[in-house]
Each structure stands twice: as C-alpha cells, then as structure tokens.
Amino acid sequence: MNIVYIANEKFAVHLGVSLYSLYERNRYEKDIRVFIISTGIGEDSLGKFKSIAKKFDRSIEIIELNDTSKYFDIGIQDSTFDISKMGRLLVGELLPKDVDRVLYLDCDIVILHSIKGLYNTELEENIIAAVEEPTVLERVRYEIRLDYEASYVNAGLLLIDLKKWRDNNLGERIISYSKSIWDKSLFGEQDAINGVLRWKTKKLPPKYNFFSNYKYFSYNTFVRVYGASLSYTKEDLKEAKRRPVVLHFAGDERPWIIGSFNPYKRAYDYFKEKTPFRDVPNETGKRLYMLVYHMMNIITVICPKIRKKISEYYIDKAYKKHSERK
16 A cells, blocks of 8 residues: 655644554555655654654655745745645655555544555546545635536545556646636645546545544535535445544644544544654643534534534635735
8 A cells, every 4th residue: 555645844743643543553454655745844753753664564755845846836835835735736746656556645634444445446437536525615616616516525535546647647737727726716736636636536435534523414414504415325424423444633623732622532642642742742722712613513413504604604704815815
C-alpha cells in the first residue's frame, strides 16, 4: 500500500497520531510505503515520525516541498493560500514514478481498522475514489460550477490511480480550474478537484471517511434537509457511525481542543498516548466556543433545519469576506 500525507509543523502532532493508527491497525500488511510531503516540518517532528515507523519495522520517505513557484503562480497565493492543502495536487510530480496507486490522507484522520479493502477498491474507469460530503450547501456547488447531478466529495481521503492522474495531467488541470474559480471558491483545491473530476470519481461508503460530527446527522437530514442524492444507504451510514474504518476529525469540534465534546475523542487520545507526541499539550482557550459548538450539534439532532440555517448564515458571511479581499 502506498500512503501519502502532506503537512507543515502546525499539524505534526496530528500526523503522528494518524501515522501510528495506520501502522497499528494494519500491522499485518506486508507492504506499507508511506510518503510524507513536508512543507516546513521541523527536524524533531520528522525524527518522531521515523521512530513511530521503526517501532512497527517500517520506514517512511520524506519529500521536502519548499519552492512552489514553478507550480503555483503569485496570482493565487493570497492570504488563504496553503501549500499543505494545495500540495496534494502535486502527487504526480512529487511521488516516485513506480508509484501507480496512492491513498492520500489528511493529517486529522485516525485509522481504526484495516484499510486493505479500501486500498484495493476497483476504480474501473474512474481516476479517484472518495466519500461524498452531503452537507455542502447548494450555493457552494453553484459558485464552483458543479453540475446538479454531480456529487460533491470530501478530498481529505483520496484513493488515486496515479498512472491515469499523470496521463491526464490532472495536477495541472486542477490547478488551472482552481485559478478559474479562485474568486468564488471557499474550499480551494477541494472545490477544484470536484470540478475537474466530477464524472471520474468512484463513490466510497461513508465508513472510509467518516466525519466525526456526522454522528449527529441522520440519513433523512442529508436527503430531505440538505437535498443530497447519495450513493450509499441508510444502513451504510449506521455502519459508519457504529464502526468507522477511517475517522476524520473535520469541523471545529476537534478532539485536541480542551473542552471538546467530540464523540470520538477517545480514539484520538488512545493513539496520541502511544506516540512520542504524548506530552504535547492540547489547545486551550476555546472552552466556551466548544460548548456552543456542541449545542449546535445537539440542535442538529432535534431540528436539523436550524443547523442548516446556521450553516447558510456563515457561508454567506464567508462569501462576503471572500469578495472583500479580491
């Protein structure tokens, strides 16, 4: 299995947690080849990653990405530009040519079970496989010119046919699309990936990239309130909540923030305690915000339409701020 992460020092702790979970829950896999594309990870953190790999008799390959000028022009490098996110578009250029399939993982992901089934997913004529993100609002889809019939997927986990990716020059095409929607896009490269690969994406069951805050959403909420047309069933969502294979701590209720009520916090703490990052303190100063955010999650269960209204308010606010900085 070929796995790739991209991170800077800010997310080093979480990458360490994810890396440990990957190795522990796939300890019987013969081959796990991990690439870490570093965009400013410190030597101490890199050493800790290597010690985690050594514990499981594995090795990791570090790829430094410092000069981005030949990939991204100054026109899109504004205050929101983050090479740690955009860098996933460069996997075709940065990974060795003998890698023809790779699983990209965000750093805020924890692996709870074997990912062999995920990695061996048959892509058929598709170039990537990903999990749908049903709470993405219609305005977001409209602004990035996404067809009504096309699903919007989360790019925090991408299974990539790297041969087809290279053959179709996907990195350059997605970067080009990103530039074309830069003044309308809130989610950067994720929006662009959806725009370019809308008809070349295989949909994965939600257990392979389960958002921890989706614990509070029902299948009917996704379909009736958010208007999502899903490839998976109500039973698939129940299975994902009960036994996620890949757990994604997306959203603001992060388990490493003191005061967080994240329902899957114990999984993150379990793996962190086993890593060389165990003594790194959790974030402070957000207890009140964590309480308010948790109340919003409770509201989601009771009256999901209110949750959607809240989301629409903040999305509209984000677009206003976005337009002001142009």
